[in-house]
Structures are given as structure tokens and as C-alpha cells.
Amino acid sequence: MTTLQALPRRYPRDPRARAIVAFAALLMLTFALYVHQPPSAGALYTTFAPTQGDIDGKVSAFGPTYRDHNSQMIWQTSSACVSTSRLYNFCTIDDVFEHEIWLHNYHVQYPESYRWAHYNQGYSSNLPSPYIDVPDSDPPQEWGITIGSVDADNLAAYTWYYGNIVSNADNPGPNWYKLRFAVGDTDVPGCVTGRAWCMLSEDDGYIRIPFTSYYTFPNHLYWYGPY
């Protein structure tokens, strides 16, 4: 019993005492694990943004009085509910994802005169349970072209998702835009409509292309990363 003899004197040598110590330690460990609040699936993990995509603003195939905003995106990541996955934040059933395009020209006094699209008129998407966001509570200086998924827990890795939003044509441009992603929650079960306000509380947002990049519509842009 060399090992035991080498132990400090205060360590109990009685087997019964050691068993009690072990039992108590196990109980305390169990208790600590129980009261510890693990990060919920809704908690943010580094970033939730897609890893690659493109964005294309052009005169609509539906007619010259409309604009098309075609966006594609993919999450090149591991399966959804692993903490290292980009999709980890969408694991719970009420999670909502939004792909937002915002139009503005901050360099002019009246950016509306450069706004090249206004009033969304329709959409198509293969996002799970997609909806097109309504402008309620949006800042008046910017025009949002936002498509969301109210069933973001069904987003899959290595699948190209798209969201096409058709808007009324306005001025010919060029019009600055920014590309932003958001993750949040809804408490509206079955919020699957043509036009809806499904993200009731935003957990986090990520601006992939800020206005200060000066990318404008009409144009087609590929973006990669960050990975």
C-alpha cells in the first residue's frame, strides 16, 4: 500500500471513510451538474451566418416594372445540433433565421430618390417555412428586402438555399445595399404566411456586407466566408 502511505495524513485511510468521501464527492458532483445551466440551443456560438452565397439585384424576369433580388446561401458545416456547427443556434423549434437586404444611400440627403426598388410583391424560397418580412418597426430611412425561415431548426448543412424577392421598380439606381443575417425567436406557432412578422425577438445579427463596402444594385455579387 505504498500509494496510501504516501498520501497526506489528513486523507482518511479507513476504507469505509474513503467510501463515504467518494459517495459524498459523487453526490456533490451530481448536484453541481444538475444546478449548472448548460448553454441552451438558442445561445449563440461564434457565428450563425451562412458560409457562402451570392446576391443578384436586377430587372425582373416577371416584367420591367419589377425588380428581382435573388439570393443564395449555404452552410458548409457539420450537422445542426453540434456545438461546433454554424447551425447550432437553430436547434430549437422556435428559432428563426432572416436574410436581410437593406437599401440606402447615406451619401445623399434624399436617399429615397436613388431607391431602386420599393414594396415587395412576391417571393420564392426553399428555406423551411419561409416568410417575407413586413416593414413594421423598420427604420424609415432604409427599405428592407427580407426573407426568413420560421422553421430554422430544419435548415440542413450543404444545401443551397435561395430566397427571391420581387419588388416594385423605383429609380434606376445605383443604390447601396447591405446584407445582414439575423437569428431570433418567435412565439407565433405556424407563422407561415406570405407576409408576416415572425421574428419577434432578435438574438443576434451579423452584417456580412455593410453599406460602407459601397456595393450597389443592380449587380451580382459572390461572397465567401468567413469560415
Added chain:
Amino acid sequence: MSISRSVTTGARRVFGQPWELGLLAIALVAIVAMVGRVGAAAQDGRQNVASADKRLAEAALQRQAALSEGRVDVSGELLISFTSGLTLHEALEVVRQAAPNATPTVITYQIEDSSGIIHTIGSFVSEGEDAAEKAPRFLAAQVESIRGMAEARLVCAVPEAAGTGESLAPDCEPETHPTAQKHLEAQANLDAAAAVVRSIQIHASQTDAISAYNAVGDEILAVEQILNGRVLGPIVPVEGDTAK
């Protein structure tokens, strides 16, 4: 000998040393705390569920009563969803019968491709536009666009007219991941003829709205009220209800 001394002495006979008794006390406290926490959580959960059920039931009853008495304004935007996919003609006819004077504002199609992905196409109908004319045209244009995106992504053949002068990225590369390829190939073969209408949003008067609520059944799955872009939820039809 005092009681406490008796207890201490007795405990020492069993456990030998005071620290053993201390450890056991800690373990007991931990067990009691865990049991208490689990019990409290379960109790809270039961109370919350019961409370929520009660509130929902009360709200439903109040709404039904108010609706039948004409005290609730349910006019405005309503979402009518169907029990199964219908053709546009069928869906418009169902809506016409349920709410004769209502105006369709959004037609929502769905197409399931061969890889199991659901494609949703929503055509908004403005005032004065004919839903029966606009929606199929919109559907056809969108399906063509959807197919084109997949084809371009598979081979990365971007039309010159698209203008690819600006880029945050290296040049587009053809998709090679097998899962992504499978979905893109299915998307490239999307067929507009396979589209079915899943829901129609309408603008309805109070009379039409109540009529629509009472038409929930074989073909209409639910009628939901939408206010400021938010779905207020389904309303249970009221037996024998009439418009007030």
C-alpha cells in the same frame, strides 16, 4: 447528558470521526436540495401547463362568445390554409364559396422537388389585379428563375448580362459536394405543373370573415387572422354563427 450530546456521541459510534458525519450531512443536504428542486420544477411545470391551458380555454370561449355576438372585429387580412394541395382554380373556388366577397391578396404555392425539398412561391395580388391571371404568371417566372439559379450553380455558368465585375470572393466554382449537388439537380428540374396552392390570404369584411371561419372543414384546414403582419392564430368556428 443533553440531547445534542447524545446525538453526537451516537453518531460518533457509527461514523467514527466528526468529519465523516459532516460529509454525510453535506450529502444529505445535496440529496434534499436535488429532490426539492426536481419536485418544485415538476410542480411549476404542472401549474404552468394547467394555467396556460386554462387561459387558452377561457380566451377561446370568450372569443367564441364575442364572435357569435358580433363583438369581435375579425375583418381584414385572413389566412386560409387548405387541408390538401389544390389547383389555383380549385382553391379560388373554395375561397369564393367560403367568403364570396373577399379579395385574394396572397396566393402561396408549394412544389416538392425530387430530393424532398419544398419550394414555396408567394404571389402578392394588389388591388385591381386579377389573382387568377397574375399568380400563374408569377409562378412560371419564379420557377424559371429557380431552375436557372440551380443550373448556374452546378456549372457556374453565369450569364454575361448578370455582370460579375464585383466580388468579395474568388470566382464562382461549380458545386461539388454530393449533398448540395443532389439538391441542385432536383431544383434544376423543378416543374411548375407540380405546384399546388397551400394557402390564400384574403381581405375580408366581417360578414365574409365569419362565413370563412364557419367553412373550416373538409377543404379548409384553418382560418387565421393576421394583424400588422402577425398571425393571431386560428379561430374555432362557431356553430350556427351568423354575421352580425
